[in-house]
Amino acid sequence: MQLSKLQAAQTTTELYRSCMILSEEARSLLVQNEGMKRLGLNAQVLAAQTGEQGGALEVIVSEIGRLSRSIREVLGSLGEAAKFLSHSSIEVLHLSHLHSSYVNGWNLGIDPSGSVVYSATLESVRTRRRQHRTDLEQRLRAVSSLVEDLGRIAQQIPPVTTMIRIVVTEVRIRSVELLGTVDDLKSFHAHLDTKVEHMGHIRSVCSRYIQELDREDSR
Amino acid sequence: MKIHKLVEGPEHSWYVLGRDDNKTDSVIDTNEYLIRCNEESILLDPGGTEIFPDVVSAVSRILPVEQIKHFLCSHQDPDIFSSLPLWMGLCPQAKIYLSWVWAGFVAHYGHEYVGQFVKVADQGQRITVGKKEFHLVPAHYLHSSGNFHLYDPELKVLFSGDIGAALLPSSEDSLFVKDFHTHTAYMEAFHKRWMPSERARDHWLARVRELDIKYMCPQHGSIFQGADVTNFFDWFGGLELGSALV
Numbered sequence: 001m002q003l004s005k006l007q008a009a010q011t012t013t014e015l016y017r018s019c020m021i022l023s024e025e026a027r028s029l030l031v032q033n034e035g036m037k038r039l040g041l042n043a044q045v046l047a048a049q050t051g052e053q054g055g056a057l058e059v060i061v062s063e064i065g066r067l068s069r070s071i072r073e074v075l076g077s078l079g080e081a082a083k084f085l086s087h088s089s090i091e092v093l094h095l096s097h098l099h100s101s102y103v104n105g106w107n108l109g110i111d112p113s114g115s116v117v118y119s120a121t122l123e124s125v126r127t128r129r130r131q132h133r134t135d136l137e138q139r140l141r142a143v144s145s146l147v148e149d150l151g152r153i154a155q156q157i158p159p160v161t162t163m164i165r166i167v168v169t170e171v172r173i174r175s176v177e178l179l180g181t182v183d184d185l186k187s188f189h190a191h192l193d194t195k196v197e198h199m200g201h202i203r204s205v206c207s208r209y210i211q212e213l214d215r216e217d218s219r
Numbered sequence: 220m221k222i223h224k225l226v227e228g229p230e231h232s233w234y235v236l237g238r239d240d241n242k243t244d245s246v247i248d249t250n251e252y253l254i255r256c257n258e259e260s261i262l263l264d265p266g267g268t269e270i271f272p273d274v275v276s277a278v279s280r281i282l283p284v285e286q287i288k289h290f291l292c293s294h295q296d297p298d299i300f301s302s303l304p305l306w307m308g309l310c311p312q313a314k315i316y317l318s319w320v321w322a323g324f325v326a327h328y329g330h331e332y333v334g335q336f337v338k339v340a341d342q343g344q345r346i347t348v349g350k351k352e353f354h355l356v357p358a359h360y361l362h363s364s365g366n367f368h369l370y371d372p373e374l375k376v377l378f379s380g381d382i383g384a385a386l387l388p389s390s391e392d393s394l395f396v397k398d399f400h401t402h403t404a405y406m407e408a409f410h411k412r413w414m415p416s417e418r419a420r421d422h423w424l425a426r427v428r429e430l431d432i433k434y435m436c437p438q439h440g441s442i443f444q445g446a447d448v449t450n451f452f453d454w455f456g457g458l459e460l461g462s463a464l465v
Contacts, residue, residue, distance in 0.1 A: 094304075097268070101305050104272035114283035118275075121308050 007216070012096045015136075015209040016089040022143070022202045023082030029195055030075045033068060036188055039181050040064035046174050056167045063160045064185075070153050071192075078146045078199075081139050085206070088136050095129040096213070133210055140210075143203050151196045157189040220273040222280060223394055225434060225442070226374050231256040231351050233376055235436065236277045238392050246270065248387070249298050249438055252378055254371070255282055256349030261289035262306075263369060263378050264299045264438050271302040275309070284309050289348050291355075292317040293380040293438070294363035295324050304329035311335075316346060316355060318365025339367055356426060358382065360419035368427075375433040382423070383451055384409055385440025396441045399450045405440060407458070414460045424456050 040061055047057035102122045110118045161182045168175045225233040237250040251274050252263040260282055266274050278284055287310045292300040300315075307313065307329060317325055319338035326333050337346075343355040354370040361382055369378040385405035396402045414420060435443040435451060443451050 098305060098308060101268060101271050101302075102308075105275040108272050108276035109279075110276060110284075111279040114279040114285065117283065117285045117309060118279065125308065 007212075009093075009096065009100070011209050011212045011216070012089070012093045015206055015213075016086070016093050018202050018206050018209070019082065019085035019089045022199060022206075023079070023086055025195055025199055025202070026075050026078040026082050029192070030072070030079065032188065032191065033071045033075060035184070036064065036068040036071065039184055039188075040068055042177070043181060046177055050174060056171050060160065060163055060167065063163065067153060067156055067160065071150065074146050074149050074153065078143065078150075081143050081146065084139050085136060085143070088132050088139070092129060092132045092136065092213070095125055095132065099125050099129055133213060137207070137210055140203055140206050144200070147196055147199045147203060150192065150199075154189055154192040154196060157185055157192070161185050161189075220270075220277045221394075222277050225252075225436070226376060228374050231349065231374070233371070233374060233434075233436075234281055235394065235442065236274060238394070243269070247298055247439060250436065250440075250442075251277075252436055253278060253281060253287075254348060254351075254353075255286075256351045258286055259288045259349040260286050261291060261346075261348045261353075262287050263291045264293050264380070265290055265302055265306055267298045267301040268305065271305045274302070275305075288313050289346070290315045291367070291369055291378075292321070292325060293358075293368065293378075294318065294366045295321040296363070299438070300325065301328055303332060307332045307335065316367070318359075318363075318367060320365025321363075341365075343367060356430075358419075358423050360414075360416045361423055362413040362415060370427075370430055370432075372431075375431050377427060377430065377432045377435045377448075379427075379435050379437050381413060381438055382410075382455070383435055383437035383440070383443060384413075385437070387440050393441055396443050396447050399447050399454075402441065403454055406454075409439075410455065410458055411460060414458075417460050420455065420458075420460060424452055428452060 043057055043061045043064060047055075047061055050057065099122070102118075102125060106118065106122060164178050164182050164185075168178050220236055221238045223235050225235050232255050234253040234255065235250055236253065237248065246267070246269050249264070249266050249270065251266050254261050254263070262278065265271075275284060278287070287306070290300070290306065290313055292303075292315055303315070303325065311332075313335060314337050315332070315335050316337045316339055319340060322333065322336050322338050325336070339355055341357060341359065343357045346353050346355060351371075351373065354372065356368040356370050356377070358366040358368045358380060360366070361380075366380060368380055368382070370376070383406070385402060386409055387405050391405070432448050433444060435448045437443075
């Protein structure tokens with residue numbers, strides 16, 4: 001009994017911790033995406049400075065801007081989802097604690113005269129906890145889809161770097177600055193890939209915790 | 220957990236719940252007191268979350284849990300009322316009497332129940348449970364800066380919180396103090412360390428010596444009855460207290 005209570009508490013605490021990490025990952029990526037926006041602005045300035053030849057850069061500017069906006073959009077939704085997950089997992093933590101204490105009380109014996117109110121309270125806590133877990137599971141599915149979106153956006157970065165290389169080779173304008181942009185984009189891409197992988201991992205860890213809690217609940 | 224009916228009047232009774240066999244050794248043993256006044260009851264210092272299952276199970280053997288309409292939270296410690304959200308889940312309409320000093324702190328145990336808090340002013344107050352009146356007696360700085368005891372003028376019982384508390388060895392689990400002199404050995408270190416002010420002690424003694432007390436019921440250890448109540452007052456009055464001793 002005690003071990004099971006301890007495991008449930010640990011699992012729920014880990015679930016909460018994972019949700020917090022997910023939230024932090026989304027927040028830090030949002031900050032880094034500002035760098036992407038800066039690259040777009042720099043390219044825009046270069047295009048303006050280069051005059052007529054800068055026309056070739058306009059496509060790049062527009063692509064970087066589009067990617068940056070898409071990333072910001074996905075991260076905004078991820079941030080919202082993470083906020084919900086943090087709040088809901090605290091509730092699950094709290095309700096799990098109440099639940100295990102009520103169950104222990106029930107197992108020790110509640111006199112029949114008070115058992116109706118007691119079992120109703122226990123059932124209400126159980127239902128609320130189940131509902132929160134269902135909400136968590138649904139929101140985690142949304143997170144999965146957002147993380148996949150982010151992965152797809154990340155895959156659109158290499159074509160932009162290729163476009164920049166073509167401009168550098170063909171048009172031969174502002175090569176040093178543009179190659180610097182290519183390096184920055186490549187590094188952001190690698191970083192985004194890592195984050196996407198990490199967030200995907202956290203998401204599956206959260207699902208596993210929820211499954212464990214479901215199993216615990218059904219015992 | 221043992222249940223003992225301490226004293227019974229025509230319309231209300233005191234019960235003491237304690238000596239919990241299921242409790243882990245790392246958790247200090249506590250006494251919970253239940254006063255049943257017909258269809259309405261008050262639970263004094265309901266205890267921590269760790270012992271909630273045993274306390275609620277014991278209480279349910281005395282009365283339907285929803286008949287608890289009042290809780291006293293004598294001060295803020297976790298062994299006093301960290302079980303607040305568990306009890307309030309069962310008795311959401313119950314009032315919680317506590318010092319105004321601690322309202323914002325005790326809310327950390329369950330902020331959604333602050334609407335049920337009755338913030339008691341420093342001078343204390345009289346409360347009614349069922350048709351019975353009880354006095355919330357100030358015991359500030361003994362040991363907490365906002366601290367109340369409860370006095371029952373009809374059955375002459377004083378619930379004295381941490382005053383009179385004793386850390387009993389496992390071999391000594393008597394509900395009542397058997398030999399006062401021996402018992403002081405279990406109280407002395409606790410009172411010297413936890414009670415910080417001789418001035419507060421003297422105020423409290425002057426106040427409670429005015430009361431007619433048959434039973435003095437601490438939150439830890441054995442209950443004092445009859446002459447041992449006065450024995451305790453005399454012993455406590457002569458004790459050197461305060462953090463300076465550390």
